[in-house]
Amino acid sequence: MSALAPLLTKRWGDERSWTLESYRRAGGYEALAKALALTPGEVLATVKDSGLRGRGGAGFPTGVKWSFLPPPDGGPRYLVVNADESEPGTCKDIPLLMADPHSLIEGIAITAYAIGCHHAFVYLRGEVVHVYRRLLAAAREAAEAGLLGPSVMGSGYDLRLTVHAGAGAYICGEETALLDSLEGRRGQPRLKPPFPAVAGLYARPTVVNNVESIASVPWIVLGGADWWKSMGTEKSTGVAIYSLSGHVARPGQYEAPLGVTMRQLLELAGGVRAGHELKFWMPGGSSTPMFTPEQLDVPLDYDSVAGAGSMLGTRALQVFDETVCVTRAVTRWMEFYAHESCGKCTPCREGTFWLRAVLRRIEGGQGRAEDMQILDDIPKSIVGRAFCPLGDGAPSSLVSSLKFFREEYLRHIELGRCPFDRRASELFEEADR
Amino acid sequence: MSAEMVTCVIDGIELEVEKNTLIIRAAEQAGIMIPRFCDHPLLKPVAACRQCLVDVASPAGPEGKLRAFPKPQPACAIAVTPGMVVNTQLTSAAARTAQEQVAELILINHPLDCPICDKGGECPLQNQAISTGRPISRFNDKKNTFPKPLQLTPQILLDRERCVLCQRCTRFAAQIPGDPFIALQKRGANQQIGRFDAATLGYAPSCGEAVDEAVDDSVTPAGEPFAGYFAGNVIQICPVGALTSAAYRFRARPFDLVSTASVAEHDSNCSTVRVDCRRGAVLRRMAGDDPNMGQEWITDKDRFAFRWQVAADRLRRPQVRVDGALQPVSWPVAIAAAAAILREAQAGTGVGVLPGGRLTLEDAFAYAEFARRVLGTDNVDFRARASSPEEAQFLAHHVAATGVGVTCDELVAAPAVLFAGFDPEDEGGVLFLRLRAAGTKVFSLAPFASRAIKRLGGRTIPLAPGAEAQFLGELAESAESAESAESAVVESAAAGARPAADVVELREALRAGGVIVVGERLATRPGAYAAALRAAQSTGARLVWIPRRAGERAAVEAGLLPGLLVGGRTADAVERDAALRLFGRERPPAGGMDLPRMLAAAAVGDLDALLIGGLEIADLPDPALAQVALRRTKVVALQVRGDELAEWADVVLPVAPPQEKTGTYINWEGRLRPFPQVLTSTAPSDARVLQAITDKLGYAVHFARVGKVHEVLEDLGAPEGRPAPPNRPAAAASPLAAGEAVLSSWRQLVDDAAGVAEEPYLTASSIAARARLAPATAEALGVTTGDVVTVSTARGAISLPLVVEAGMVEDVVHLPLKSPGSWVHATLGAADGSVVRLTASPAGPAKEEDE
DSSP, X not given: OOOOOOSTTTTTTSTTTTSHHXXXXXXXXXXXXXHHHSOHXXXXXXXXXXXXXXXXXXXXXXXXXXXXXXXXXXXXXXXXXXXOOXXXXXXXXXXXXXXXXXXXHHHHHHHHHHHTOSEEEEEEOTTOHHHHHHHHXXXXXXXXXXXXXXXXXXXXXXXXXXXXXXXXXXGGGSHHHHHHHHTTSOOOOOOSSXXXXXXXXXXXXXXXXXXXXXXXXHHHHHHOHHHHHTSBOSSSBSEEEEEEEESBSSOEEEEEETTOBHHHHHHHTTSBSTTOOEEEEESSSTTSOOBOGGGTTSBOSHHHHHHTTSOOTTOEEEEEETTOOHHHHHHHHHHHHHHHOOSOSHHHHHHHHHHHHHHHHHHTTOOOTTHHHHHHHHHHHHTTTXXXXXXXXXXXXXXXXXXXXXXXXXXXXXXXXXXXXXXXXXXXXTOXX | OOXXXXXXXXXXXXXXXXXXXXXXXXXXXXXXXXOOSSOOTTSOOOOOSOTTEEEEEEEETTTTEEEEOSSOEETTTOBOOTTOEEEOTTTOHHHHHHHHHHHHHHHHTSOOOGGGOTTTTSOHHHHHHHHHSOSSOOOOSOOOOOOSOEESSSSEEEOGGGOOOOOHHHHHHHHTTSOOOOEEESOGGGOEEEXXXXXXHTOOGGGOOOOSOOSOOOBOTTSOBOOOSSTTHHHHHOSSSSEEETTTTTSOOGGGOEEEEEEOSSSTTOOEEEEEEETTEEEEEEEOOBTTTTBTOOOHHHHHOOGGGGOTTBOOSOEEEETTEEEEOOHHHHHHHHHHHHHHHHHTTOEEEEOOSOOOHHHHHHHHHIIIIIIOOOOBOOOOSSOOHHHHHHIIIIITTOOSOSOHHHHHHSSOEEEESOOTTTTTTHHHHHHHHHTOOEEEEESSOXXXXXXXXXXXXXXXXXXXXXXXXXXXXXXXXXXXXXSHHHHHHHHSSSOHHHHHHHHHHHHTTOEEEEEXXXXXXXXXXXXXXXXXXXXXXXXXXXXXXTTHHHHHHHTOBTTBOGGGOBTTTSOHHHHHHHHSSSSOOOOOOOHHHHHHHHHTTOOOEEEEESOOGGGSSOHHHHHHHHHHSEEEEEESBOSTHHHHOSEEEEOOOGXXXXXXXXXXXXXXXXXXXXXXXXXXXHHHHHHHHHXXXXXXXXXXXXXXXXXXXXXXXXXXXXXXXXXXXXXXXXXXXXXXXEEEEEOOSSSSOGGGTTOHHHHHTSOOOOEEEOHHHHHHHTOOTTSEEEEEOSSOEEEEEEEEOTTOOXXXXXXXXXXXXXXXXXXXXXXXXXXXXXXXXXXXXXXXXXX
């Protein structure tokens, strides 16, 4: 079986794929026309029936999320697309927006129609200015072509789209922090309840979905729920983008039905870089516990990965071969979390700060025997204590690395230096730190 | 009114609490203290510090089986639900562990500098570190440090490394007064509280001009953004030693302080305060718990302004004028000299009594007795400010001996409140916070929307000073006539610039149980009190008078007005035997003069002596006339302070400031606010000094002592009939000549008041004086915001930088009444509502006024 099943990535190779013309030539906006001929309830039912689960990391069923909106009360309801892709290793939404921005816009139009929203927002990570410009251009093209605006495709349904660039905070990928940031406030997560479905953007009912979830919607509308469910597994339906990076021969985006295994994907990507062997890998970005070669045959769907002790997350498969110092990799990640902690709650703010300090010392050869106790204890002070799931995810790589590679940390402390040759693990020369 | 109750179990204790009670509050009711930092009962929950994690289980499913939350939950953010079972650190190992874990993390970046910290000894962090933290820190790495202290306002200093980022201060500023002067900046362990600072945030100057219209452009004398009149509260609610007071920093250790629960003397709310002193000196004041008034908040003036009582010009010894100069003398000599002056004046053209508006009930009572029984005069007026005979009539009719009227709780719960001649923040203090917290709908008769009205989301009915009487009269008429909206006030609103819909809404809200608040400024508006009474009567609204000064209500009760006797009796209505009992005379003295008439008489030699107490010349509507009068006549002064006495006093009798005596204020609600003596002192109260003079004069009159005055008033009860209300008609506004404008003026909460003497940090944190004009008026004058305009009368001129105020009534100029650079009474001889000349000052940059 060829594991590849390109849908979302199907058009990426087309000539000037990001243009409306190219998109339409490949069948774009047919799903929107089809959806507009249905009632909003029928569209919602189709998506709900398809079993599509959120592609932003948590895997919550998308249609169910939409159905949480209270009945219309005459006031506005909003759709907000989370394009604040910032997780280390995750790199699926940005290429999608770069190559195929109209698939998101079409998905937005269908989703907004289904939930009765007349003003949708895309909250885009601010650093990717090129993507921002491309998305703005696509939105302009769509509006000029009557695919957005006062009467979408002449149906009388009106929809406004606002593309907003964030200022580059990891926390703004958390949906309530995103909403605060979008409202012009400091991006920090909100107390829940109320949940966004009840009081989200500007305290109005709001659906927040990931880019890839929304870009999947046109395909579901076109092909139907049954066709979508024919792909993937029973509880993780359809296809999804897997992002392979690190020590693989051909890193990149691989679209496959959910349930594909890492072994299959590695084969497609040409295997671990020549002459080396797999040491560990991250299944869903740096906030998910790491896997070793033992989990190569775990089906990469939400439940199987959870069953194996990690999370499917954003399917950001980072591959590390035997040259990599786990301590060093985990220290880099912890530096990221300490830097990106929003600071709202004590456990994440102080815990990541402390772990970063300890890890840096161990990596630098100044580790102490008692540090191991800190590394064991402090993650427990963060997980289940933090305000938002991002805090809970921060120590995952550390905890799992201690499970699989505890002796490497001890070795750093015993030797007073890193036992690895840093150059051997580097893919690029002159990557001196 | 019984709230819906919910039963839950906390640590095995079953208890019933009101629905929506947070777990942390419910636990308090059961006597269980869950550690916390960010939680504050008057602020919305944030669940940021995570110190209050507890185990929670609640019934779920059709059978209602208990289902535990998978992880500990913040007790400060979750409301109790029926059947909920909570296990705190006392009964749950998991909760205990979670709290210990958080406590360890809270402390890793804290400097642990308790020995040199102001908070050490009264610090929630210290307490919880002991109850929940580790004996020895496991953190062996480099802590975060910051330059310290950071000056948030001249009065408030921040030590960022002590901060645990609970956000109580930023939430207070945004939620309670609506003065968000500080915010969180940066993130992670670098997160910090601060004001906007380009350096902290790494803003390049090239980021350009701010595009947002500033909500509030008030600045301090140094040009910094104004942080509000309530900012000092953040020092008190800081659960660590991060926020400190510039005036108190490093002055004392909490465990060396002796605390006394007392009452603040600066406004008629008479807020509850805690006075902390050490070795005979007051070092700081804190907000007391006062659920029915300020809750846990006080104004910065109540908090920081107390050194006036021991200022450099505090009078310590009696003085008598000998050979043209005041000489220190003994008490008996001074008392004898005072008695001689008063006896002589009694025999001559008489004595006037000007006791001021800051007296306790006991001292006011003594003044009233002294005037009527001893001196036998009705020349007595407590109003050391702009006033009118109509106001005295109003006070006698509506205020005196009415007991507790509209309370603060009732006021903020009213469907609508109308302010006339009253600014709810500048002249209302913590009342503003209560209104804001309750979201009360407010309407204000004012020439422009003040900071307070803007932050209350209130409606301003734009009126030039002086137009209030006519408006209130029309409002009354409209309520008296038809139910229809086609009434006079609406028509006149349509004719003028008033939004007619607001007026109709106001009328209907008043009919539904609204409250009209009148302030002392209505005194200068002929017919305004009569119209306010009529408007209240016709709409069924309640009417409450809120004075600025703490002593005014007590002075009304004691009868310190011409024609108004103690307990609301009037000279012409009091019965013979009551008069005999009260005054030892068949007819009480009557036909007395009020303050302006007394000063006018004294100035021309028609009043031989003045007995004054706590009188500030610059507060009088015509200070120049007062100077003439005081120089011309003999003056016996009972004062706490006063350098200016040297110029005109003949006998100076130093009396005790509030903190050195015991007494009772009556706040604007009519509630008695007794306070104890804070400091040991030999300074006598006004009452004791007056008693000594009485004795010297040979009268067998004994003033009721502290504690007895309440009884006397109670025995007296309410009068049988009330004097007639004022019925003066509204005066038509006189047309303005070219270049003239109507002056609008009231006192800012912190200004050049005597009460803020020697508080440099507080005054540096106040609002700099600005002139205000409507856009059209400014345009006609050829000036804009930032230009200097000059307001003048025949007496003098005040030049201030201008703020163009959108929506302001045209041909009105607003100045603060007694702020640095803007002493309206003293410089212009004018008052709120006077006609003044308006000119643009010669070109040139606005100069910042000096201290």
